[in-house]
Amino acid sequence: MFPIDVRDVRPIYEQIIDQIKEQVIKGILKPGDQLPSVRQLAGNLTVNANTVTKAYQELERQRIIETIRGRGTFIAVLPEKEVNKTKLEEIRKALKGNCIELHYMGFYKEQILEEVSKICEELIKED
Amino acid sequence: MFPIDVRDVRPIYEQIIDQIKEQVIKGILKPGDQLPSVRQLAGNLTVNANTVTKAYQELERQRIIETIRGRGTFIAVLPEKEVNKTKLEEIRKALKGNCIELHYMGFYKEQILEEVSKICEELIKED
Amino acid sequence: MFPIDVRDVRPIYEQIIDQIKEQVIKGILKPGDQLPSVRQLAGNLTVNANTVTKAYQELERQRIIETIRGRGTFIAVLPEKEVNKTKLEEIRKALKGNCIELHYMGFYKEQILEEVSKICEELIKED
């Protein structure tokens, strides 16, 4: 279901979170869609159930998904978009780090914007 | 010297690496410039000397700085720009993650590119 | 009949119990009034019949309702008011926890009492 890479530097639970958020943004997962149960997904990905639990809990905290007692876990209606200043600064720092790395590989502004543009294109459907 | 933030989620050694790379890219630090000794910098930043050592070692591995026995540590001539495919993929993943987070805050392609554009502007001097 | 919220953190059976107790206190349900059958209520609320059963059993244990074989379930005469010391301590702990949370939101004693006062007002008819 999700391409999990145990060799990835990012922890597994974070990869799961990102995969689900990406599918929500792309519209592959829609509000009300049921997610596989913790144990099911853990089985599919051959990771521990606790790892999936951690991912689901974080997604619930972010109001991306919601758990209904005894029924399972579902995609929530899209949460209010709100700008968290602290988080925005964190993302800017991360982006800056990425730009520095790309520049060390020989990329200039034009090419960097081109990369980001391609990523957005693939990801975001403009309304 | 560097604005190090012990509360930052990023490890301190990584912050040091990024600060130095940024200053090199901006031309504030030039090839041949001497860096403070490990102990000096550790004292200035009030961090553990091992932390600075780790940062310097990583920078040396990336050929950003070089150590001359008995003399000290210096900014190296800019390394050959070369595209490491694995690393490029990693950066793309990171950029994608950041774009997803920005989109969840309400940003669309235009605004995301605007953010990245501002970062590049501040960072990279076009030759 | 009752506003049940499957998304609520509280278990459904607890919500049912609370709703019935609230209606009894408010005098909406009076001793002798018949309650819907387990299946009926389960159907109305679109919840599992076991869930309603559990709520009714707990209410019966607390002598709030009583089941008469072959006839159905009825509101009992108000049980003797008795102070269970253990339970009182539990409620105090819960109240303390709520006061802490309210204080973290900026509420002081006056405002907290105001909140509780409004709740009592709406709930309890002084004899």
Next chain:
Amino acid sequence: MFPIDVRDVRPIYEQIIDQIKEQVIKGILKPGDQLPSVRQLAGNLTVNANTVTKAYQELERQRIIETIRGRGTFIAVLPEKEVNKTKLEEIRKALKGNCIELHYMGFYKEQILEEVSKICEELIKED
């Protein structure tokens, strides 16, 4: 250090969270104070380190404490007091439940307010 009660219905990690928040509100723990390490506290309370970790992570998420890499965990400066409407509603529901229980024990408005008043008195220092 903290009175943890394994028989308590509330999960252990929640009891730890509440204890720390209470001590912060009472001024027993002040900004900058170091908390015992995860392992230390786990040892003292004879609970598992993971349980303490969970409590600390939740407290960090609420910005009550902060972790500094390799140094330990500290009480943060008091977070901005902000009213979360959803959470306020949850607390009101909980308070209502408590009032109902108290009323079933024979308490009327005056006595309930008296209880809450005593709790606030012990807890909150008016500025």
Next chain:
DNA sequence: GTGGTCTAGACCACG
């Protein structure tokens, strides 16, 4: 069958 809590214990990154 669903998720939630907790344990015991391993291994890792960071300082």
Next chain:
DNA sequence: GTGGTCTAGACCACG
């Protein structure tokens, strides 16, 4: 020595 991640597995509440 500090916290972070993950596993394997137990037991529980809820439906």
